[in-house]
Amino acid sequence: MSSMFLGIDGGGTKTAFVLIDAGGRVAARHEATTSYYLEIGFDALRTLLRGGVQTTLQQAGVRAADLAHTFAGLPAHGEDSALLSRFDALLTDIVPRSTVGNDMVCSWAGSLAGADGISLVAGTGSIAYGEWQGRGARCGGWGEIFGDEGSAHWLAREALALFSRMADGRAEPGPLLALVREHFGLTQDLDLCAAINGGAQRSELAQAARLVTTAANAGDVQARQLLVRAGDELALLAAGTARNLAVPAGAAVDVSYSGGVFAAGDLVLGPLRAALARHLPGAQLKRPHFGPELGAALYAARLAGQPLSAQALSLLS
Template sequence: MSALFLGIDGGGTKTAFTLVSDDGRRLARHEATTSYYVEIGFDALRALLRDGVQAALAQAGVTASDVTQAFAGLPAHGEDSTLLGRFDTLLAGVLPRSAVGNDMVCSWAGSLAGSDGISLVAGTGSIAYGEWQGRGARCGGWGEVFGDEGSAHWLAREVLALFSRMTDGRAEPGPLVGLVRKHFGLQHDLDLCAAINGGAARSEFAQIARLATAAATAGDAQARQLLVRAGDELAALAAGIARSLALAPGQAVDVSYSGGVFASGDLVLGPLQAALARRLPGAALRTPRFGPELGAALYAARLAGQPLSPAALARLQD
C-alpha cells in the first residue's frame, strides 16, 4: 500500500483536510470552518479536527492507522507558550502519527514545494516563514490588535478608517464611500459604528478588505494606496525573514505567497514586487507552486522522512 499523508491547513476563515499518496494522488479533501482557537475555543477546535479527519478518511476509504503521517498547521500556534501542550494533543486518539504546528508552514511548504525561500501569508492575518540551509525563521503574525499588517483584517480596518475620513471631510470622497454604504446598508454614515461594534467575528470583519479592491478598480486612488501599503508591509515581512536567516545582502532568494489578499492580483502583487526590489534586492517573486492545503500534506511527508519525488509533485500539479 502507498504511504499516505494527511495535511490539515487551518486558518481564520476555513480549515482544509487533504489526503495524498506518496505517488502524488489526491485521495480526499474536506473543508470546515475556522480553526482559530481564540474565536471558537479549544473544545470546538478539537471536535472540528476530529470530525474533519474522519470525513477525509471516509472519502478515501481508509482508516487512521493507514495514514503514514499527518500534520496540522493551525493559526496562533506558538503564540502562547502555555498552550503548546494543548495544541500538541489536539489529534491524540484521532491519528496515531501526527504533529501540530503553525499554519505558516503549510503556506511555505506549498508555495515553494519545500525548497529554500520565503513564504508570505496574507489571509485573515499576515505572517511570513522562511527556510534557508536548514534554518527556519518566522516574522509577523502578532495579531490584529497591533500587528497583521498587510492582511485582510488590517485592510478592512484601513478601509473603514478611510471611509470615516472621507465622510467627515478629512479626505476627498471616492468610490469607496458608496461601496461601504452599500455593503452595510447604511441609512446614516454613523450607523457604521453600530454595525462594527456589534461584534462581527474576526473572519467576517476581514471580508471588508474586498472593498479596497473594488474601490481601487473603480478608480479610487486612496483605496488603491491602501493596497500599495499592503504590498510594502508584506515586503517588510520578507526582509525581516532575510535578516533573521542572515542572508547576505543581494542574496538571490525565492519569495512566494498565499492568502486571500493576493486575490487582488496585480493591485497587490505589483506593489509587493516593487517593495521587494527596494527592501530585498535579489528576491524573486514566484507564483505559488501549490496552495497551503497541499503544502500541509507535503510537510507531513517531509516529517515522515519521505518527501514526495519530483514525479509525484508533477502529478499533483496536473
C-alpha cells in the same frame, strides 16, 4: 509502509483537509470553518479537527491507521507558551502519527514546494516563514490588535478608517464610500459604529478587505494606495524573515505567497515586487507552486521521511 499523508491547513476563515499519496494523487479533500482558537475556543477546535479528519478519511475509504503522518498547521500556534502542550495534543487521539505547527508552514511548503525561500501569508492575518540552509524563521504574525500588517483584517480596518474620513469630510469621497454603505447595509454612515462594535468577528470583518480591490478597480486612488501600503508591509515581512534566517545581503532568494489578499492580483503584487526591490535586493517573487492545503500534506510526507519525488510533485494538483 503506509504512503498516505494528511495535511490540515488552518486559518482565520477556513480550514482545509487534504489527503494525498506518495504518487502525487489527491485522495480526498474537505473544507470546514475557521480554526482560530481565540474565536471558537479549544473544545470547538478539537471537534472541528475530529470531524474534518473523519470526513476526509471516509471520502477516501481509508482508516486513520493507514496514515503515515498528519500535519496540522493552525493559526496562533506557538504564540502562547502556556498553550503549546494543548495544541500539540489536539490530534493525539484522532490519528496515530501527527504533528501540530503554525499554519505559516503550510504556505511555505506549498508555495515553494519545500525548497529554500520565504513564503508570505496574507489571509485574515499576515505572517512570513522561510527556510534557508537548514534554518527556519518567522516574522510578523503578531495579531490584529497591534500587527498583521498587509492582511485582510488590516486592509479592512484601514478601509473603514478611510470610509470614516470620506464620510465626515476629511477625505475626498471615492467609490469606497458607496461600497461600504452597501456592504454593511447602512441607513446612515454612523451606523457603521454599531455594525463593528456590536461584536463583528475577526473573520467577518476581514471580508470587507475585498471592498478595497473593488474600489481600486473602480478608480478609487485612495483605495489603491491602501494596496500599495499592503505590498510594502508584506515586503518588510520578507526582509525581516531573511534577516532572521541570516540570508547573505543581496543573495538570490525566492519569495512566494498565499492568502486571500493576493486575489487583488497586480494591485498588490506590483507594489510588493517594487517594495521587495527596496527592502530585500536579490528577492525573486515567484508564483506559488501549490496552495497551503497541499503544502500541509507535503509537509506531512516530509515529516514521515517520505518526501514526494519530483515526478509525484508534477502530478499533484
